[in-house]
Amino acid sequence: MRSNSIYKFLLMGSLALGSASCKEYFEPTTAIDEESALTNAGDVETATIGTYAVLLNAAYVRSVHFLMEFPSDEVAQGQSSSDDLTRAYRYTHINTSGHATNFWGQAYKVIAAANKIIAYVPDDASTTLRQLKGENMYLRAMMHYNLVRVFGRPYSQGNGENPGIPLLLEGLSEEEQNDISRSSVKEVYDSVISDLLKAADLMSENKSNSFASKEVAYALLSRVYLYKEDYVNAVKYADLVIDSGRYSLTQGSEFSGYFKTAPASNPETIFAIRHMPVQDRGFSAIGSMYFSSDPSGTPQGQGVSGWAEIYASQKYIDFLSQHPDDLRKNFISPYMVDGELQHNKKLTPTTPMYYINKYSLQEGVINLSSPVYLRLAEIYLNRAEANAQLGNTQEALEDVNLIRTRAGLPDSELYTSSNMGSKSLMDVVLEERWLELAFEGHRAYDLFRNNRPMERDYPGTHSLNNTPTTNTQQRVMPTDDRVIFFIPQVEIDRNSNLTQNP
């Protein structure tokens, strides 16, 4: 019995030892090995979807919106916020800005993801793969362009010779990626244009407006050329979009509800960052800063569905109110109680609470929106501005009037070359861009790149820059250092080749 039990135990022991001797490796379940991520045509589509998905991160879509929109004179911040967005609004930037750091990081993530696909797919691949490669080139161009808008001075200043941003193209070694320095504004624009041209050439599928396609690249080209003051090409690419027949201006009630419909069913949207109903960001959504309501969309006080502390400025409201029939009033939801407009009382003078609803109520979800990046109305107005610069008054006014008519203005409110009064043709075009594209991140660029100052004289936290703080005047010259943002200090800390903006 004794020897028997020894035997049993040695057997048990050797079994246990045997089971202990193997080495097992495991794979994650929510990620795949990069070695196997891009190995066939099917992977390219999956990876391309992944590139788009980065755009959904609040660190991208929300931060870049704040950086582009809040420096404008169409919004008024009614109270100081714990969020870095206050500094974007007040032009009191610091080099550790959370939103600038977020945006920079995410934009380069998109570019790096796109580069992997661009490098993987040869130019002579199948139609489907060429399309996908083109989409990635479009996304890379869009990111480089957004970066150079936020961190590089307007092209019109110094003819693009000012420092731009690092150009991250495929094929760089790890070291080169890490030690990259800033290209000039011009070099960045040239690269963006070259990417977009190639993207347009590669793409041949008419995908929905949640994705890039040939006309999406053309549409962005019209804007980039406009910013680059290459007006002939701005007109050319606007024409290619308009004449493609893929898009039409929404009309009447469809226009009034423009931002409440899902992008796919909107014929005017050229490219939007599609958010599905399960991608509602709640109080962290863009719309939460602008709007607060009950589930039916009726405005409520602050904190009900959103923070609602950034409003349409009194300046914008006054301008919009010139024409009582203007359908664009529908994008404003004044917060009324018993028929009385409410004010945010945190400042003196108090700020009227004109809620903005362009980022709310998509598909009936209060804080859901798919921010529109390109839409047909802008392309008309790009063409109008370029034509105005080229001296083609009639063509410019035709496009302006098309937009005004669509907004419900009567013929008596349309422009002719003889009824502009003291306004210049550029005034007329820029005013229409302001009215139409308000809150979509255009206004500050439209002014500064045209060498015009930003004038604020309405209640808002920018008055806190003044003594006394009841003085609401603020004028930002296009040459002001703070027309652009500081390069995130943390990036300079990691890459000493990056130079800081003054």
Add this chain to the structure above:
Amino acid sequence: MRTFKKCVAGTYRGSVRYTLALLLGASYAGPMLAAPLPIDVLQVDRKVIGTITDESGETMPGVTVLLKGTSLGTTTDIDGNFQLNIPEAQLGNAVMVFSFIGYEQQEIPLGSQARIDLILKSSVSVLDQVVVVGYSSKKVKYLSSSVATIDNKKLRDVTSNELPNLLQGKAPGVVVSTSSGDPTSAARILIRGAGTISAGTTPLTVVDGNIGGSYNPVDIENVTVLKDVAATGLYGSRAANGVIIVTTKSGQPGKTKFSFNNTLGFATATTGKFKLMDAQQLYDYQSTFYDRDPSVVNTNTNWWNEAFRTAVVNNHNLSVSGGNEKTTFYISGNYYKEQGTLVENDKTGYNFRTNLQSKLTDKLTAKVLFNGTFTKDNYANSNTLYDAYNNMPFDPAYDEDGNPTDGRTYPDWQGRDRENFLHSIQYNYSNAKSLTINTDINLDYAITDELTFSTYNRIYFGNGQSASYNDTRTKQGGANGGELYNGSTYGNRLLTSNRLRYEKDFGLHGISLLGVAEAEKSYNSSASSSGKGLPPGRDVMSVATTVLSNPTGEYEQVMFRKYLATADYNYDNRYFLVGSVVNEFSSLFGRNNPTANFYQLGASWVFSNEDFLKDNKTLTFAKVRVSNGTVGNADGISNFASLGLYSISQAASYSGLPGAAPSQKGNPDLTWEKIRSSNIGFDLSFFNRIDLVADAYVKEASSLLYRQPLAATTGYSYVWVNAGSVRNKGFEFSLTSTNIKGKDFSWETNLNMAFNRNKVLELSDGSEVFNSGASQPIAVGHNMDEWNMPIWAGVDPENGDPLWEKITYDANGNAVKSVTNQYSEAQTADSRQFTGKSASPKFTGGLSNTLDYKGFTLSAFLNFVYGNTIYNGSRFYFDNDGLYESYNAMVLADGWNRWEKPGDIATHPKPVVGGNKDSNQTSSRYLEDGSYIRLRNIRLGYSVPSQVVNKLGFNAISVFVSGDNLWTGTKFSGPDPEVSLTQVNQSSGVSTIRYPISKKILFGVNFSF
């Protein structure tokens, strides 16, 4: 068993002798068979009597008296007397065993005696304690390594359900820090400084001989902390941060003992020197820069008092233990409920343990250990704590009818978040429930007298559920018509540890050899779902009208495998040598480097056993210990840290289509972090009443695991690398003195202190700084926790602007220092500076005093932390010079003053609505001295005299009153200077919106019978 009965009824002697020999084990067989049995003693039962006293001559009640090898036994009465009838069949070579907790057990062969009077010696000497180290147990005085043992009695003065809270300050070099007073959050332990940057700093826990496992503090017999490599090395790869060995209680042979312990107490939040403004103070302060209707002061809500309460702490434990020489048992059930001082927050724990041990045959011993726990955590409403600090006193908590106000709709609400947590907590909740089961099956088989085979096996199952409900009537749930989040987790872990041990003495030489093969595999899964559009008060998913966000779910597996061999040698109990090698594999690491080898060497010399000290009356024990070796660290990194990954989770999907996005940069060479450590220590005992244990050590970590942040242009946020080296060196001691030991009165003092210095020696690729721009950037030549930030230069006397130091370089490359009121000029690589201040303390320690007088015991325990600097990050919110006119503000601390007019020399800038030039951004302004000394516990206990107890039919009754954290001395301006002293997410020593720890008063009654 049959054989035994037969022998009791036995009629012929030979078989009795043979059976007894079998029963008592083979080793007794020789001498017993050789001893002739006197014929008369076999014929009748014998009554044995006696009196037991202690060394001072006092009689000892309650001493266990047992006939060895049987369950036959008794305990002494109040006068120390016992009597026991020994059946005739048992009289042959009967051995009597006398035991009492805290005294050395004695075995007396009965022989022909009918009376045994005995003096039991107390076993207080630290050096005679037997401790579990590595894979064996040894007396402290024979160890070659640095360990600290804390027994149950010392451990359980403070009342908590978490071991770290009980360990604080009780062993040198063991630094415990609580980052929250929330009973649902655990404290952190750091042993001998942090040697790692990104990997974990949590010590390895070993429960009852196997890595990991669960336990409740009430069931702990003792805790041993292994600090140096000679001891920790056997746990190899994962012992870099030290090892905490928990041994749970087991039954003692003899009478079945019932023990019933109850504690009831009350807790309030500590607030230190911290004060928030009341309505009038806030109005007066704000009226210097902000226009507000004076009528606001008509409301004066103290939000702090609304958020905090006097909380109740309850602990009830019933245990039953006993057994006989063959089989013992310990069964314990425990209920613990601690309310947090913050409303809605509490923790409830149920714990059940059964420890069984049985000699199955004379060669085979089995242990079956079972521990089941059920825990329910109720979390505080997400905003309660934040609102307690920041809500404005001008806003009412309740309306005229006494109902909580709703900040969203209350007219003229002043606070910026428009939130009254009292309104939300009427409906909302967030909780988690978990059930864990650990079962150990351990077998020891003596193949020969010298060779033992053991197999230790553990199965763990864990299940967790969490729910978070935001009602549609509240701010949190209003936008979505009610929200519900449900989550569940499941985990299992299988561990087998198989050991072969050989032990033999050759004259004065003793050797012991051990080989171990161990493997461990764990599996974890989780899933969650969320819904919205729930009718008011309906908190189940089936009533949700639609999905809030997509459901999630995943699972992961990890494996470890280890071989180790160790050899011990001792000569004449004077010279000791120990050496070991470990080879370990982990699936966590890159395919190129998944295994690593470690070695450990230790030696010690008991020089008090040498002739020249043998009879020394002053130095009664003396030993020197040295050790050197390597251990590893694999803790704290993600399960797939080495892989280059594309995420395929929902975050990579777009427009309803599945996607894959680059999410992690790979490093196939990623390998174990290695720590080489050396220790020299002395154990000295003077006059047999003063014990000094002192150790000096150097720990040098190389190939540090580090989550290196990357420039955005690489496309990734970080990569896991092995980089650089960090050194910790330090000195620690523990001094225990029995100051007075009299008949009725005794007084014992323990002082322990630890000094640790940390320095980054080098970084990979010759970099100077790892995470430049961070507040604790990890730079060569600096303490890892040293603060680096813009330097606050005070307030401009002219205009009240904030000033920071600005450094520029002139044409010759010389640094030029000036001041600036532009934060962006101070927050540059050139202007930021090392402050010479660190979040890690210069020293930590504890001082305890215990006084006994007859049945009374008074103990007081202080712990202290000195020389650390805290970044008081919450001042961002309530000490910000006007940035948030719609938050409450703190009352300026002593010595602080506010700029009011030109010429003022002030600590605080002029307040400006919207903030004075980013004066509240990160800078040395918010660095504060974090040193403190705290009366961690004071306790008065009384044991009811035995004559009274025995009349009532009990064995012992004791009562106590105890106070935790009643007094704190500190200069820190926040409510509580205790912050996390270990790096979490690459930062330590930060105090933000702190949930302060509790002051507790507790009452306890313990019975046993």
